[in-house]
Amino acid sequence: MNKLVDAKGKNCPIPVILAKKEIEAGENAFVVEVDNQTAVKNLEKLAASRGYASSVDEKDGAYRVAFSKDGEVCQIAEEEQGDSWVVFVGRETLGSGDDELGANLMKMYFYTIAQEKQLPSAVLFMNGGVKIPVLNDQVVEHLRDLQSRGVEVLVCGTCLNFFGIADKLQVGTVSNMYDITQRMLYAGKVVSL
Amino acid sequence: MDNNEYLVLTFESTHAAMSAQKYLKGKINHAVMPVPRCISASCGIAIRANAQDIGSLRQLLDGGFPVAPGAYSLYRVDQQDCAHKL
Numbered sequence: 001m002n003k004l005v006d007a008k009g010k011n012c013p014i015p016v017i018l019a020k021k022e023i024e025a026g027e028n029a030f031v032v033e034v035d036n037q038t039a040v041k042n043l044e045k046l047a048a049s050r051g052y053a054s055s056v057d058e059k060d061g062a063y064r065v066a067f068s069k070d071g072e073v074c075q076i077a078e079e080e081q082g083d084s085w086v087v088f089v090g091r092e093t094l095g096s097g098d099d100e101l102g103a104n105l106m107k108m109y110f111y112t113i114a115q116e117k118q119l120p121s122a123v124l125f126m127n128g129g130v131k132i133p134v135l136n137d138q139v140v141e142h143l144r145d146l147q148s149r150g151v152e153v154l155v156c157g158t159c160l161n162f163f164g165i166a167d168k169l170q171v172g173t174v175s176n177m178y179d180i181t182q183r184m185l186y187a188g189k190v191v192s193l
Numbered sequence: 194m195d196n197n198e199y200l201v202l203t204f205e206s207t208h209a210a211m212s213a214q215k216y217l218k219g220k221i222n223h224a225v226m227p228v229p230r231c232i233s234a235s236c237g238i239a240i241r242a243n244a245q246d247i248g249s250l251r252q253l254l255d256g257g258f259p260v261a262p263g264a265y266s267l268y269r270v271d272q273q274d275c276a277h278k279l
Binding site for chain 2: 100101104107108111112138141
């Protein structure tokens with residue numbers, strides 16, 4: 001019988017973290033039991049990204065997500081994961097030293113990223129970084145361009161509220177720590193600015 | 194920003210680029226960009242403007258522009274990414 005991981009009553013991203021531990025321990029087949037659809041979806045995404053097949057059984061409001069590994073698929077999936085990357089922006093300027101220079105470097109960074117063919121899967125804004133999709137008109141334009149090409153733009157809602165600019169967001173989706181953590185977990189690489 | 198022909202201002206120093214950017218803010222549609230690879234000289238910060246705005250850009254450069262004429266260069270970059278000094 002496959003190993004059973006009980007993640008009922010645990011909020012996202014805990015079920016994913018527990019499943020990741022099993023994957024990293026080399027388990028080829030295991031089952032994670034959860035009690036909500038969001039966790040099921042996240043576990044399915046994790047399975048796909050790590051080359052595991054997954055199936056779901058529901059019983060009495062509990063979902064059993066079964067992971068099983070196929071070596072060949074795994075290799076492809078790992079390559080895909082290695083290609084994916086996300087950008088984390090935790091401040092309004094790029095680097096430290098001079099804020100005006102840093103603001104210009106941030107504009108140049110997004111200008112350059114938008115010219116590239118290999119785009120990040122997501123751009124994540126937190127803390128002072130949330131001012132960028134609100135106030136920085138040039139970067140807003142680059143972000144709209146990236147979004148139209150499939151890049152997800154997630155902006156920390158708590159941070160927007162803190163700065164009192166939640167109603168002024170020009171581009172992106174208001175998000176939370178769970179979603180932002182998830183994007184980092186699934187990415188092959190996180191570039192932090 | 195599309196990939197059509199565009200204008201680029203390059204500068205001798207980063208400070209000149211930043212003061213030019215502050216001056217142009219609100220006066221003409223522009224973007225801050227890294228100096229295009231086809232232009233080898235100058236500091237790393239450049240200002241991009243739309244090709245059709247050449248007239249209004251020239252007016253701004255001639256009146257009150259905070260950077261001395263010898264300390265910046267104006268280029269037209271064509272669709273093949275070749276820069277032509279203006």
